[in-house]
Amino acid sequence: xxxxxxAAPAPAPPAEARRPRFQRQLPQQRRAALIAATIxxxxxxxxxxxxIRTISAQAGVSVGLINHHFPNKDELVAGAFRHxxxxxxxxxxxxxxxxxxxxxxxxxxLEASFSPPNLDADVLAVWVVFWGLYRHSRPIQRVxxxxxxxxxxxxxxxxxxxxxxxxxxxxxxxxAVNLRLAAIGLTALIDGLxxxxxxxxxxxxxxxxxxxxxxxxxxxxxxxxxxxxx
Amino acid sequence: xxxxxxAAPAPAPPAEARRPRFQRQLPQQRRAALIAATIxxxxxxxxxxxxIRTISAQAGVSVGLINHHFPNKDELVAGAFRHxxxxxxxxxxxxxxxxxxxxxxxxxxLEASFSPPNLDADVLAVWVVFWGLYRHSRPIQRVxxxxxxxxxxxxxxxxxxxxxxxxxxxxxxxxAVNLRLAAIGLTALIDGLxxxxxxxxxxxxxxxxxxxxxxxxxxxxxxxxxxxxx
DNA sequence: GCTGCTGTTTTACGATCGTTCAATTAGAGC
DNA sequence: GCTCTAATTGAACGATCGTAAAACAGCAGC
Numbered sequence: 001x002x003x004x005x006x007a008a009p010a011p012a013p014p015a016e017a018r019r020p021r022f023q024r025q026l027p028q029q030r031r032a033a034l035i036a037a038t039i040x041x042x043x044x045x046x047x048x049x050x051x052i053r054t055i056s057a058q059a060g061v062s063v064g065l066i067n068h069h070f071p072n073k074d075e076l077v078a079g080a081f082r083h084x085x086x087x088x089x090x091x092x093x094x095x096x097x098x099x100x101x102x103x104x105x106x107x108x109x110l111e112a113s114f115s116p117p118n119l120d121a122d123v124l125a126v127w128v129v130f131w132g133l134y135r136h137s138r139p140i141q142r143v144x145x146x147x148x149x150x151x152x153x154x155x156x157x158x159x160x161x162x163x164x165x166x167x168x169x170x171x172x173x174x175x176a177v178n179l180r181l182a183a184i185g186l187t188a189l190i191d192g193l194x195x196x197x198x199x200x201x202x203x204x205x206x207x208x209x210x211x212x213x214x215x216x217x218x219x220x221x222x223x224x225x226x227x228x229x230x
Numbered sequence: 231x232x233x234x235x236x237a238a239p240a241p242a243p244p245a246e247a248r249r250p251r252f253q254r255q256l257p258q259q260r261r262a263a264l265i266a267a268t269i270x271x272x273x274x275x276x277x278x279x280x281x282i283r284t285i286s287a288q289a290g291v292s293v294g295l296i297n298h299h300f301p302n303k304d305e306l307v308a309g310a311f312r313h314x315x316x317x318x319x320x321x322x323x324x325x326x327x328x329x330x331x332x333x334x335x336x337x338x339x340l341e342a343s344f345s346p347p348n349l350d351a352d353v354l355a356v357w358v359v360f361w362g363l364y365r366h367s368r369p370i371q372r373v374x375x376x377x378x379x380x381x382x383x384x385x386x387x388x389x390x391x392x393x394x395x396x397x398x399x400x401x402x403x404x405x406a407v408n409l410r411l412a413a414i415g416l417t418a419l420i421d422g423l424x425x426x427x428x429x430x431x432x433x434x435x436x437x438x439x440x441x442x443x444x445x446x447x448x449x450x451x452x453x454x455x456x457x458x459x460x
Numbered sequence: 461g462c463t464g465c466t467g468t469t470t471t472a473c474g475a476t477c478g479t480t481c482a483a484t485t486a487g488a489g490c
Numbered sequence: 491g492c493t494c495t496a497a498t499t500g501a502a503c504g505a506t507c508g509t510a511a512a513a514c515a516g517c518a519g520c
Contacts, residue, residue, distance in 0.1 A: 024486050024497050046366040047277055052478060062499045067479060069497095125365045132362040134429055135355045136276040144429065184426065184434050185442040191425050192418030199364055199374065204414050212415040219449030254467050254516050282508060292469045297509060299467090 003045045003054040022061075031069050031079070034059050038080040043122040047129050050077060078139035081130050085147035088118065093154055102161035109158055110213045113190055114206040124198035156183050162217065163224045182220050189213055233275045233284040252291075261299050261309070264289050268310040273352040277359050280307060308369035311360050315377035318348065323384055332391035339388055340443050343420055344436040354428035386413050392447065393454045412450050419443055 025033070037059035041049030049055070052073060056063050070076040095112035096105045117123060133140050159182050193209045255263070267289035271279030279285070282303060286293050300306040325342035329335045347353060363370050389412050423439045 020486055021484095022486075022498060024488095027497085030497080047362060048366065051476080053476080063478090064480080064500070065498060073478065121365070125362070128358065128364075129362040131425065131429065132277055132355070132359040134358075135351070136278065148429075181434070181438055181442060184423070184438075185419070185446075188422030188426055188442070189415070189419050190422070192420070192422030193414070195361065195421050195425070196414065196418055199361065199378075204411070208411055208414075212411060212418070215449060215453070216415075216446055219445060219452075222449075222452075223445070250516060251514095252468060252516075257467080260467080281506080283506080293508090294470070294510085295468060303508065 003041065003049055003051070027069060030061075030065070032083075034061075034066060034069060034076060035080045035083050038076060039084060039126060042080070042126045042129055046125065047132070050129075074137055074139045077133070078137070078143050081133075081140055082143045082147060084126065084130065085143065085151075089147065089150045089154065091118070092151075096154065096158060102158070106158045106162055106217065107210070107214065109154075110190075110210045111206075113213075114193070114209040119194070119197060119206060119209075121198055121201040124194050127194065128198055152183060152187070155187060159183055159186065159217070159220075163220060178220070178224060182217075185220075186213065186216060189216055233271065233279055233281070257299060260291075260295070262313075264291075264296060264299060264306060265310045265313050268306060269314060269356060272310070272356045272359055276355065277362070280359075304367055304369045307363070308367070308373045311363075311370055312373045312377060314356065314360065315373065315381075319377065319380045319384065321348070322381075326384065326388060332388070336388045336392055336447065337440070337444065339384075340420075340440045341436075343443075344423070344439040349424075349427060349436060349439075351428055351431040354424050357424065358428055382413060382417070385417060389413055389416065389447070389450075393450060408450070408454060412447075415450075416443065416446060419446055 034055065037055050038050070041054050041058050043049075045054065050073070052066055053063055055076070056066055059065075066073070066076060070079065092109055092112050096109040099105045099108050112118065130140065134144060156179060160179055163179060163182065190213065193204075193212070196203055197209075264285065267285050268280070271284050271288050273279075275284065280303070282296055283293055285306070286296055289295075296303070296306060300309065322339055322342050326335045326339040329338050342348065360370065364374060386409060390409055393409060393412065420443065423434075423442070426433055427439075
């Protein structure tokens with residue numbers, strides 16, 4: 001299940017019209033292409049796809065080019081992680097921005113979370129590999145701290161609009177605590193469902209995942225409304 | 231952050247009393263020791279710890295011994311994964327077996343899920359690495375199918391006892407569907423909280439995690455009792 | 461004490477790893 | 491068309507990888 005030994009596209013044959021052997025690109029574009037190749041390799045081969053040669057072959061460049069644009073492999077992987085995070089958060093933020101009511105925004109957020117391109121076994125497996133790198137890679141930790149903040153912010157905004165913003169009601173303190181736990185719980189629920197989908201794609205339907213999450217939020221609403229014990 | 235080059239305990243010095251240079255062990259015991267060493271390497275070095283030389287050094291044996299007891303590295307790793315799964319399920323099952331009432335059993339299950347040795351950043355990181363291997367390793371997939379069954383069975387029993395067993399009530403069909411989704415949701419919640427603890431140990435308190443899970447189950451109970459819309 | 465089996469070590473092999481660096485050359489600017 | 495910058499190539503390095511196989515040696519049985 002390792003990446004194939006040689007996957008590079010055939011080099012330009014010595015045709016009569018002498019085509020350039022490679023194309024120069026702006027560092028910015030080349031870095032983006034290398035990051036895209038890294039993610040593609042992760043999707044195809046998992047952790048084993050994270051080798052300089054596999055990635056450069058996927059990108060159609062030589063082995064030396066990566067170290068010209070990135071100081072080392074870890075930074076390339078961290079760059080791919082950053083891109084992956086940004087794509088997710090931007091997509092979810094855009095989906096949740098359209099609807100007018102708080103409930104519809106949360107629903108749009110959840111539906112985006114459980115539909116392509118996010119609910120894809122390959123994509124979710126990439127997340128898991130990144131998470132597996134987290135504990136022993138400083139660059140990954142740094143990116144996580146950078147980008148996770150946005151995700152938490154988005155989720156707390158959505159939940160706050162539904163549960164009543166802290167300071168908007170009478171008992172601001174109690175609700176602030178609930179908001180923190182609510183964000184932790186909903187994040188865990190989504191990540192956990194993603195993980196289950198990764199281990200067994202199709203084990204549930206996207207609608208069911210949304211329903212599970214909405215059920216959790218409704219329980220929160222009931223409790224926030226003082227519906228405390230049956 | 232790679233494993234150190236040499237980590238083997240110093241070889242027996244040429245003392246006057248000629249001690250044997252190694253001890254023979256029964257294959258069963260040696261395999262267990264190698265699996266324990268594999269897990270220890272995973273805790274210390276993450277995915278990079280999964281090398282024959284790192285593991286054999288950790289176990290205090292030579293490089294060739296692993297391939298004498300396991301057909302290849304993947305099978306050793308799968309064996310470690312099986313052991314890891316069994317330890318978890320056995321521990322949770324034992325914890326959930328003691329109390330007399332269904333609610334107390336579920337609480338004991340949750341408290342065991344969110345206390346040592348399960349709620350440990352190193353242990354949880356090992357889970358994530360295993361999950362990351364899942365998609366591209368047949369042996370890991372096989373072990374997952376073998377052992378995950380027990381976990382799901384345990385959780386469905388606990389939830390079934392609380393929500394009312396299918397066939398025990400009047401509307402068995404509807405409740406059976408709920409039980410499936412309930413197990414999916416609670417599993418996702420626990421796994422997701424584990425993941426969050428792995429990425430940020432101490433981000434919440436164990437009591438809070440238990441409370442979040444119990445809150446989810448209470449919401450299920452309300453809905454199962456026909457408490458459908460506010 | 462010797463024998464035999466088998467668990468264990470040791471050595472070696474070819475492959476692949478990340479990184480370096482001198483040589484090459486694409487392509488913009490003049 | 492020429493020059494010059496710098497993006498790119500490709501070979502080479504030493505290290506480490508997983509595995510095979512022969513040599514060694516612990517230790518039970520006689």
